[in-house]
Amino acid sequence: MKKSTLTAFLMLLLGIKVNAQAPSIFNDSTKLLKEVKVTANAKKKIETDMKMAVTVDEFLATADNISFIKRGAYAWEPLLNNMSTERTTVTIDGMHVFGACTDKMDPITSYVESNNLSAVDVTSGQGGNMHGATIGGSIDMTRRSTPFGLDKKWNGSYQTGFEFNNSQFFNLGNVAYSTDKLVADGSIAFRKAGNYYDGYSNKVKHSQFQKFNSSLGLAYKTSPLSSVRLDAIFDRADNVGFPALPMDLWLSRALITSATYKQLFKDGWLRALDTKIYFNALEHYMDDTKRSENLVHMDMPGWSTTYGMLAKANFIRGDISSEVQLNLYDNRSIAEMTMYPQDRSKKTMFAYSWPWVTTRYGGLSINNSWDFSARSSLLFGGALGLNYNRSKYVEFNWIFHPGAPQQKTRLLPSLHASYQLKLNQFDFSVGTGYGHRAPSVSEAYGYYIYNSFDRYDYIGNPNLKNEISYEANASAGFKNEKFGIKAKVNVFSIQNYIIGRVLSLGSPMNYQSVGVKGYTSLSHAQLFNFSLNANYNILENLGWKGTLTYARATDEKGGNLPFIRPLSYQSSLSYRYRDFKFQTSVNGDLEQKNYSPEYGEDATPAYTVLNLSADYSFKLKNVSAVLQVAAENLLNQYYSTYADWGNIPRMGRNIYTSLKFKF
Amino acid sequence: MKPIAICAAIFCLALSACTKKKADYQAEIAKVVPEYIEFKEATSIESGAYRISIEALNGKFYKGYNELRIKVSDKQSKQEVKVSAVTFLPIITKADGTKASGPHRYQPNYLASEHYFSGYAVFTDESGANGEWDLYLSFDVASTSYRVQKRVQVEKQANKNLNMVSFKAKDGADYIIALVSPQKPKVAENALVAGIYRYNPPLDAPSGEFPDPGQFSYAEVGGYTLQLDPRMPEPSMGNHSSLNNKDLVQKDDGFYHGVVNYTMTGNWTLNLIMLNQQGQILKGTVVPTDFTPGVEGVKSELYIDILF
Structure with a gap:
């Protein structure tokens, strides 16, 4: 029995996953917990095939439905299904964290580090409604947690490395202590990078960054079937350059904390309860004093504080397994804009770009999986959320x-269903979804938020309607021992699509801007995403993988929407020989033809990047180690992608090395 | 547990570092823009058995527009005294001995319900090197006339939102425009109130001992229009403007009312064009509307700077 509860706890602490893509299936044939099988979607380790010591951004970039808007070498903004963070939910262990920067210089992914995460769950479309209202889907980053009662009490790992292009030096350390009753783990990460060089070997000024990240976790087993866990992440970034923006980051800090209580049940319908309360506080201070081109300086500090709770219950009854989650949170976003005239003794000019905006959300989400035959299953679910906004200094919005009302409450429903069929080596799925989302703080209450991509000042509109998405998706795949191929397609038809349109009224405020845009709703817009994945094991130790993605998005008049990835491809070969592993990959985009001049885009030429890497695994006494030497963009190609803010060039040839110890 | 304890220690250390404070927006606005809503006695004059009290906002006279309340009471009983034919005339004696006045209500009107005479004065300068102000008042109590004179201190108006401008217009007349309201503008739509006054040059030679009001006459002009284009003049603001502003037109109270929107706190210039009853431009020029970062905003020939 002891062993069985231990197994259960292993499962518990790994986090039992039930989601629309891959529901957990509890084998109910016996009452013994050792029989609990969790066939959740396999957790991806936070490293890519190519690179062992990745940043969170680099890791996410390997998912075929994620792309990035890049403003420099740091803090990339993830796009899921070619939709930005307003249309997706990005959470850490289900916790909502909202960036404190009006210019999206701090996506949530920038506040974590690869060594304090164990997995990232990406769910496309309404299936991702578990953590709140979404259109494009959800990205949930799972914090690393050590299981109770490991054979070895102490575990640790240490990784260090150097990247030659931007002189990035990094150190990542993890340590964990595990007994039957108590678990403690901690991580520390430090990265420091200088300016990087592009493919013409020119220095890209203001692309340096420095980041410190630390996390702590403490778990205590309160009974054989329950545990409490306290978690905290602290992140600090200093002196981060944003070459594509007219300002840099002086300092950003985040404290992300939570307390979780988990309870498992041996019998009955209810199998697991997971309750979490959380608090996070972010602060973000921009700095434009290092840019000599700025005749005027502007302080733009931002703060974002969130309190929340979530409660999750898993049920099983016959062929149906369900997951119910309650999400509650309260966020306050504040951003200030203070300009200093050349004569500093003169009065400064002041405005709020986020006039103390409160967002409260409460919602209940339910997802079910019904395995009605051995070959087919139905996934269906829904969510109902209440979203409340209040702008404290509403006079800024009234301009x-x-x-416009100072407060607004919105109802956000969501529904989705999909049918999955397995026929021998083939699998198929078709699905549909419907959902609403509320405008983001910037879209509804933003005031003169400067967007350096199209060089307009953006004004929020508190009266915007909910964005409504109708979605359809399908997939087909084939898999045998040697070969696998899968095609996925999804279409979103979005009503009241929120986007900035030029206002003839009003004049710009920010130094570099050319005009004012107001957030308005297009009557509708369409997005289409397609991906094709294939792998082929040529020999036992030689494998090939390839990915092709394509997306297209148009507005109501058939014009192009911005930040839509052109046809892109990736192909990689890996070869293993004894303790060595060699990899080579080619990736690139074709020419971006469907660009949107209206939103500041221009045509982006095609590019191809070649990468190489070699790993060597060895043992030193009882410490296992891996050494990697690799090169990205080996041919030193000069390029920038469709989503590079201001067409800043990407990094040229980058040779890097890293060494990892596990003990 | 030692490595974990070290982790925890680093964690605590990192947390205790300091950061920037949030702006205290409400306090900030209150500090820069003092708002006076209370009338207090600014000066008093005694004549015979009577005491004349002149009240102004904050108990002080400021350069620019001043609303005034004049009360006459019995020195002993401190009771209000029934007086009639009250006149009020402020005069500045400049360093070279010349005398002048500013727009004022020569015959303050009695508000029975409020028990005071309501008047106003636009002091065109503060007291000091430029000259000294004297107030000349006269009134009748039961067919006896009283005349008093008092030197008063006119202070600098610290609140730029109550600025004034004096100028010669194309019709050859001297005008004064004084801002009356808002004292404390907000980042919002603000009701803008101003008075427009024209100097009436004297027709006859001065007569009498007491200053001759005919020499110091101003008229509240009627039926004019003040076209408004508010802009932020700082080079850094690149000629930034706002929207939904409304030109000032005269209402029943004699003042000119319009609407100004301020998009942020800071220095603003109210660019004005003054039109007469026929719509002819008497003063003021159209300002460029281009966004010109780094260049100080071009101002109209007629403007008033404000700050909040």
Whole structure:
């Protein structure tokens, strides 16, 4: 029995996953917990095939439905299904964290580090409604947690490395202590990078960064079937350059904390309860004093504080397994704009770009999986959320929208269903979804938020309607021992699509801007995403993998929407020989033809990047180690992608090395 | 547990570092823009058995527009005294001995319900090197006339939102435009109130001992229009403007009312064009509307700077 509860706890602490893509299936044939099988989607280790010591951004970039808007070498903004963070939910262990920067210089992914995460769950479309209302889907980053009662009490790992292109030096350390009753783990990460060089070997100024990240976790087993866990992540970034923006980051800090209580049940319908309360506080201070081109300086500090709770219950009854989650949170976003005239003794000019905006959300999500035959299953679910906004200094919003209400409550429903069929080596799925989302703080209450991509100042509109998405998706795949191929397609038809449109009224405020845009709703917009994945094991130790993605998005008049990835490809070969592993990969985009001049885009030429890597695994006494030497962009190609802010060039040839110890 | 304890220690250390404070927006606005809503006695004059008290906002006279309340009471009983034919005339004696006045209400009107005479004065300068102000008042109590004179201190108006401008217009007349309201503008739509006054040059030679009001006459002009284009003049603001502003037109109270929107706190210039009843431009020029970062905003020939 002891062994069985231990197994259960292993499962518990790994986090039992039930989601629309891959529901957990509890084998109910016996009452013994050792029989509990969790066939959740395999957790991806936080490293890519190519690179052992990746950043969170680099890791996410390997998912075929994620792309990035890049403003420099740091803090890339993830796009899921070619939709930005307003249309997706990005969470850490289900916790909502909202960036404190009006210019999206701090996506949530920038506040974690690869060595304090164990997995990232990406769910496309309405299937991702578990953590709140979404259109494009959800990205949930799972914090690393050590299981109770490991054979070895102490575990640790240490990784260090150097990247030659931007002189990035990094150190990542993890340590964990595990007994039957108590678990403690901690991680520390430090990265420091200088300016990087592009494919013409020119220095890209203001692309340096420095980051410190630390996390702590403490878990205590309160009974054989329950545990409490306290978690904290602290992240600090200093002196981060944003070459594509007219300002840099002086300092950003985040404290992300939570307390979790988990309870498992041996019998009955209810199998697991997971309750979490959380608090996080982010602060983000921009700095434009290092840019000599700025005749005027502007302080733009931002703060974001969130309190929340979530409660999750897993049920099983016959062929149906269900997951119910309650999400509650309260966020306050504040951003200030203070300009200093050349004569500093003169009065400064002040405005709020986020006038103390409160967002409260409460919602209940349910997802079910019904395995009605051995070959087919139905996934279906829904969510209902209540979203409340209040702007404290609503006078700023009244400038452009006189009489707009100070408070607004919105109802956000969501529904989805998909049918999955397995026929021998083939699998198929078709699905559909419907959902609403509320405008983001910037879209509804933003005030003169400067967007350096199209060089417009953006004004929020508190009266915007909910964005409504109708979605359809399908997939087909074939898999045998040597070969696998899978095609996925999804289409989103979005009503009241929120986007910035030029306002003839009003004049710009920010130094570099050319005009004012107001967030408005297009009557509708369409997005289409397609991906094709294939792998082929040529020999036992030689494998090939390839990915092809394509997306297209248009507005109501058939014009192109911005930040849509052109046809892109990736192909890689890996070869193992004894303790060595060699990899080579080619990736690139074709020419971006469907660009949107209206939103500041221009045509981006095609590019191809070649990468190489070699790993050597060895043992020193009882410490296992891996040494990697590799090169990215081996041919030193000069390129920038469709989503590079201001067409800043990407990094040229980058040779890097890293060494990892596990003990 | 030692490595974990070290982790915890680093964690605590990192947390205790300091950061920037949030702006205290409400306090900030209150500090820069003092708002006076209370009338207090600014000066008093005694004549015979009577005491004349002149009240102004904050108990002080400031350069620019001043709303005034004049009360006459019995020195002993401190009771209000029934007086009639009250006149009020402020005069500045400049360093070279010349005398002038500013727009004022020569015959303050009695508000029975409020028990005071309501008047105003636009002091065109503060007291000091430029000259000294004297107030000349006269009133009748039961067919006896009283005349008093008092030197008063006119202070600098620290609140730029109550600025004034004096100028010669194309019709050859001297005008004064004084801002009356808002004292404390907000980042919002603000009701803008101003008075427009024209100097009436004297027709006859001065007469009498007491200053001759005919020499110091101003008229509240009627039926004019003030076209408004508010802009932020700082080079850094690149000629930034706002929207939904409304030109000032005269209402029943004699003042000119319009709407100004301020998009942020800071220095603003109210660029004005003054039109007469026929719509002819008497003063002011159209300002460029281009966004010109780094260049100080071009101002109209007629403007008033404000700050909040």
